[in-house]
Structure formats: C-alpha cells, structure tokens
Amino acid sequence: MIKADYHNGEREMHEKDRIIEVFDTTLRDGEQTPGISFTGEQKRTIARQLDRLGVDIIEAGTPITSKEEKEVVQHICDEGLSAKICGLARVLPKDIDACIDCSVDMVHIFVPSSAIQREHTTRMSEEEVKERAYEMTRYVKEHGCICMFSAMDATRTGLDYLIELYKTAEEAGADILNVPDTVGVSEPFSMFKLVEAIHRAVKVPLSIHCHNDFGLAVANSLAAVKAGASEVQVAVNGLGERAGNADLVETVMGLNSIYGLKTNIKTGYLFETAKLIERFSGVQIPITKPIVGENAFSHESGIHAHGVLKRSDTFEPGIMTPEMVGHRRRIVLGKHTGRHSIEKKLSEIGMLPSKEELDEILERVKELGASGKRVTDDDLFTITEVVTGEVSRHERMVTLKELSVMTGNNLIPTASLKAMVRGKECTSAQMGVGPVDAALKAIQEIIGGEIGGGIELKDFRIEAISGGSDALAEVTVGVEKGGRIITARGVREDIVMASVEAFINAVNRLMQG
Ligand code: KIV
Ligand code: ZN
Numbered sequence: 001m002i003k004a005d006y007h008n009g010e011r012e013m014h015e016k017d018r019i020i021e022v023f024d025t026t027l028r029d030g031e032q033t034p035g036i037s038f039t040g041e042q043k044r045t046i047a048r049q050l051d052r053l054g055v056d057i058i059e060a061g062t063p064i065t066s067k068e069e070k071e072v073v074q075h076i077c078d079e080g081l082s083a084k085i086c087g088l089a090r091v092l093p094k095d096i097d098a099c100i101d102c103s104v105d106m107v108h109i110f111v112p113s114s115a116i117q118r119e120h121t122t123r124m125s126e127e128e129v130k131e132r133a134y135e136m137t138r139y140v141k142e143h144g145c146i147c148m149f150s151a152m153d154a155t156r157t158g159l160d161y162l163i164e165l166y167k168t169a170e171e172a173g174a175d176i177l178n179v180p181d182t183v184g185v186s187e188p189f190s191m192f193k194l195v196e197a198i199h200r201a202v203k204v205p206l207s208i209h210c211h212n213d214f215g216l217a218v219a220n221s222l223a224a225v226k227a228g229a230s231e232v233q234v235a236v237n238g239l240g241e242r243a244g245n246a247d248l249v250e251t252v253m254g255l256n257s258i259y260g261l262k263t264n265i266k267t268g269y270l271f272e273t274a275k276l277i278e279r280f281s282g283v284q285i286p287i288t289k290p291i292v293g294e295n296a297f298s299h300e301s302g303i304h305a306h307g308v309l310k311r312s313d314t315f316e317p318g319i320m321t322p323e324m325v326g327h328r329r330r331i332v333l334g335k336h337t338g339r340h341s342i343e344k345k346l347s348e349i350g351m352l353p354s355k356e357e358l359d360e361i362l363e364r365v366k367e368l369g370a371s372g373k374r375v376t377d378d379d380l381f382t383i384t385e386v387v388t389g390e391v392s393r394h395e396r397m398v399t400l401k402e403l404s405v406m407t408g409n410n411l412i413p414t415a416s417l418k419a420m421v422r423g424k425e426c427t428s429a430q431m432g433v434g435p436v437d438a439a440l441k442a443i444q445e446i447i448g449g450e451i452g453g454g455i456e457l458k459d460f461r462i463e464a465i466s467g468g469s470d471a472l473a474e475v476t477v478g479v480e481k482g483g484r485i486i487t488a489r490g491v492r493e494d495i496v497m498a499s500v501e502a503f504i505n506a507v508n509r510l511m512q513g
Pocket of ligand 2: 029180182209211240241
C-alpha cells in the first residue's frame with residue numbers, strides 16, 4: 001500500500017496510485033456543531049467505528065478545552081486503533097503540551113492568517129504569525145509528534161503572504177500543511193487555483209479543510225484534490241461549525257467513483273457510520289441526503305422503477321451502487337407508482353391479481369399517495385386483499401394482548417408486553433431510552449424468541465396527524481428479514497401503541513411471504 005509519507009515529504013505518485021488520506025474531524029469540528037455534545041463513551045464508540053471504516057487520521061478533540069476533553073482524547077489514544085490520533089492546538093505551548101500529554105500521534109496547530117481574523121481576534125501582525133508558526137512547529141517536532149500546520153482562514157488570506165507562511169512552517173519541519181476554507185467562501189475554480197499555487201510552492205503534502213456555508217464544501221474538497229492536495233478533512237454527516245464541514249461519505253465517494261482515486265475507506269461501512277452519528281448527534285439525516293439518505297436509492301415513479309427493476313444503472317449512477325456503501329435499493333409506493341412495482345411486490349408474496357384487479361389496485365395506491373400519505377407495503381397488501389376479495393391465506397402470526405409502560409423523570413423507561421405468537425402466549429419486560437424504545441425492544445425479544453432472529457427494525461418515523469396534545473400519532477416502520485424489507489404503519493393517539501402496532505403489522509406481512 002502506498003501512503004503519503006509525512007517524514008520524507010515524498011508525495012509525487014502516479015495519479016492511479018494516489019491514495020487520498022481521510023482525516024476525520026467529526027469528534028472535533030463536528031462536535032463544534034451548535035447544540036451537539038457527545039458523551040465520552042459515545043466519542044470512544046465513534047472513534048472505534050471510524051477506525052473500522054478505515055479513516056487514516058482521527059482528530060479526537062482539543063485537549064486544552066477541559067479536563068474531560070483531555071481525558072477522552074487520552075482514552076481514544078489508548079484504544080490501540082490503526083488510525084493516527086490527532087489533537088488540535090492553538091500556537092501556544094500549553095495547548096500543544098495538552099495534546100502531547102494525551103500521547104497523540106499528531107498535533108494540529110492553527111493560527112489565523114487573514115487580515116480580518118488577525119486584526120479582530122489575535123491582534124497579531126503578519127510577522128508575528130510567521131514567528132509563532134515557526135516556533136510552535138519546532139516545538140511539536142521537538143516532542144516527536146507529526147505536525148500539521150493550518151493557516152486559519154487561508155482562503156481569505158493574500159496569496160503571497162499565505163505562501164510565505166506555509167513555507168515558514170515547512171522550513172520549521174511541518175509534516176503536512178492544511179488549507180482551511182474557514183468560512184466556506186471558496187468555490188471549486190478558485191480553490192483549484194489556490195491549492196495549485198501552494199502545491200507548486202512547497203514540498204510537503206497538503207490537506208484541505210472546507211466549510212459548507214455555500215453548500216460547496218465537498219465540491220471544493222474535490223477541486224483541491226484535483227489541484228494536488230493529498231488529504232481531505234471531513235466530518236460524518238457534514239457536521240461542524242455553522243453549515244458544517246465537507247461530508248465524509250460524499251467526499252469519499254466523489255473521490256472513489258467520480259475521480260477513480262483510492263482511499264483506505266471500506267465503503268461498505270459508510271451507511272452504518274452515518275446512522276451511528278445520526279443517532280449519537282440527534283441530527284436527522286434528511287431523506288434526500290446523497291448516498292445515505294432514505295431516498296438515495298429509492299424509486300417511486302413508474303418509469304424509474306421499471307427501468308431500475310430491469311437494470312439499476314438506468315436511473316442510478318452505476319459507478320456507485322447501494323451495495324458499495326452499505327445502503328439498499330428500494331421501490332417505494334406513491335402517487336407516481338407504476339404497475340411493474342406493484343406486480344413485483346405482490347408476486348414476492350405470491351399474490352397474482354388479474355389485469356383488471358391490478359388496474360384497480362394501482363388506482364387505489366395512487367389515490368392514497370396523492371392524499372399525501374406514505375403508502376406502505378402493508379397498505380398495498382390490504383388494498384389487494386380488498387380488491388381481490390382474497391383475505392390473507394395466513395393467520396396473523398403475532399397479535400398484541402397487553403402493553404404497559406412506566407416512564408418518568410426518576411425512572412428508567414420500562415415496558416411489559418404480552419403477545420400471542422402462533423397461538424402461544426409470550427411475555428417480555430424491557431428497559432429503553434424511552435417508552436417507545438422499551439416497548440419495541442420487548443416485542444422484538446418475543447418475536448426473536450418465537451419466530452427466530454434476523455428480524456430487524458430498519459426505519460422508524462413518527463408523524464402527528466393533527467395538532468394538539470391529543471393528536472393521532474402515525475408511525476411508519478421498515479422491518480427487514482433476509483434482505484427483504486416490509487413497511488407498515490400504526491395509527492393511534494398513543495405513540496407507544498402506534499409504534500408496536502406498526503412493528504407487528506410489518507412482521508405479520510413479512511412472515512406472509
Ligand atoms: O475551519 C477552520 O479553519 C478550522 C481550523 C482549526 C483548521 O477548523
Ligand atoms: Zn473548521
């Protein structure tokens with residue numbers, strides 16, 4: 001494996017052999033997202049997941065900020081991960097010492113370089129910035145760490161001075177120079193020119209750190225790589241200050257599938273990594289988010305679904321598939337649905353309506369979709385049973401008998417649940433992070449015990465149908481077994497009941513096929 005070597009400054013590689021390093025800053029810049037704070041345990045779990053994913057460097061935090069932050073960075077360093085661990089520091093010995101105390105592999109030092117930031121934040125002259133950059137780079141190197149130097153707000157810094165500053169850090173022994181687009185004002189053409197100019201002026205590898213204020217962070221990062229940068233700084237789900245950082249998944253897949261460049265990322269883990277960060281950060285992934293959003297590989301309209309059922313690259317990029325990123329393709333039902341989608345879903349459970357019946361089913365599915373409702377698989381099967389007059393040949397395998405939940409400010413939410421499974425009465429009591437979680441864990445335990453494992457809750461969505469505290473809660477779930485997903489709905493005034501109902505409806509349909 002060819003890797004950019006920090007220590008001999010060797011970076012000239014043939015384009016086809018270039019391995020672009022992935023520097024993940026989810027735990028540092030990502031945690032600077034307003035309103036986000038990971039627990040120490042979550043940070044360690046994230047670090048392990050990033051390592052499993054194959055990121056080259058994990059920026060674990062800024063140890064000087066607090067005792068707790070320092071402890072977490074230290075713990076991450078002690079995990080024995082393959083990724084290098086980096087700590088962030090201002091150009092101050094005490095910040096760098098805090099990183100070194102944690103035993104980081106790399107110290108990332110930064111100093112504002114643009115006139116606006118120098119004049120209004122640090123009040124340092126250009127000369128002072130250069131001196132400090134030189135001294136602190138030396139300081140890091142004397143302590144035996146890899147040194148990354150960042151000229152903060154590089155994209156708003158005069159080019160001649162910026163190059164002088166980077167050369168100064170290089171002369172002092174910096175192993176890698178980072179070019180931050182701190183306030184996200186660059187665009188791909190200017191980014192290309194800037195990185196190209198810096199790349200010509202220095203010998204050490206360049207890293208790129210883009211913010212997403214104009215939605216261009218990923219495009220700018222790709223342009224920087226095209227211009228010679230050998231490392232991208234990214235955050236999972238694009239977390240970070242303000243509009244965030246370049247998204248890890250999009251940047252990696254852009255490099256991989258559009259540029260044909262290699263990274264050390266095991267792309268099959270991208271989806272699960274995005275989901276983990278969604279859960280820990282509480283920031284929901286939009287359904288339209290590229291690559292990991294619920295709709296990224298979903299098809300509804302008749303023409304698209306028909307095409308994709310025949311050959312997936314008719315209406316997907318082809319150079320990137322759901323399998324490559326650990327996601328899955330879905331044919332969803334709605335007002336644009338065509339007959340091929342319906343025929344396919346019905347044939348999977350052995351339902352073969354006549355042509356006239358199919359026309360009627362299609363009409364009703366489209367009507368339901370047009371009313372603004374999500375059309376689940378369970379809806380389709382119910383419509384089909386009504387239209388064909390053929391009530392399911394299978395009994396409902398699971399029925400709910402009793403459910404009670406306890407929750408409160410001094411209680412761990414607990415659910416007790418009784419259900420009939422294949423005629424046998426089963427009970428379970430479970431705790432969860434909330435009453436819905438506890439109740440779903442209880443029903444999953446019963447089903448796992450009676451029907452067998454491998455049934456997994458994949459999607460869960462709650463919507464209030466009407467306003468007010470007595471609103472009807474509509475819960476839609478996706479439940480998977482052996483790669484097949486069935487969607488179903490539950491509608492109740494009680495959110496816990498609606499959730500369990502939706503889950504049971506999906507399981508019953510899944511067992512029908
Ligand atoms: O956006 C930025 O400039 C930063 C630096 C610390 C690199 O996050
Ligand atoms: Zn940043």
